[in-house]
Amino acid sequence: MDTIKVQISDNGELATVILGEELTIETCAEFKQALTDALDTARQVVLDARQLRQVDIASLQLICSACRSAASKGRSLCFENEIPDCMKSLRTTIGAYRGLPCNHTKSCMAGGMKNV
Secondary structure (H helix, E strand, O other): OOOOEEEEOOOOOEEEEEOOOEEOHHHHHHHHHHHHHHHHHOOEEEEEOOOOOEEOHHHHHHHHHHHHHHHHOOOEEEEOOOOOHHHHHHHHHOOOOOOOOOOOOOOOOOOOOOEO
16 A cells, blocks of 8 residues: 655645555545644645556545645645646546636646646
């Protein structure tokens, strides 16, 4: 099973959540804990999804929930690089792509979460 890692910058302002190859229901508990820890620690949380190859709707829901949590705490959440193809495909398949950002952030995943 992939391990999700959280790296905190020396000054504690930035947390990078490094994702493995899969974000599925099997990794949701670990992913949720990593997101919670990162949002409780740092003002800016970055998802490093360069290795991500498979994602499911449960993980997409966790990302959206983390986005809302970040906004409510005055923090930011974004992808380090471009959104992976597997995530673009899932959001299109389930109809999550709206073309406009959500109300929580200008870098919403559903509208095309922007790079840092």
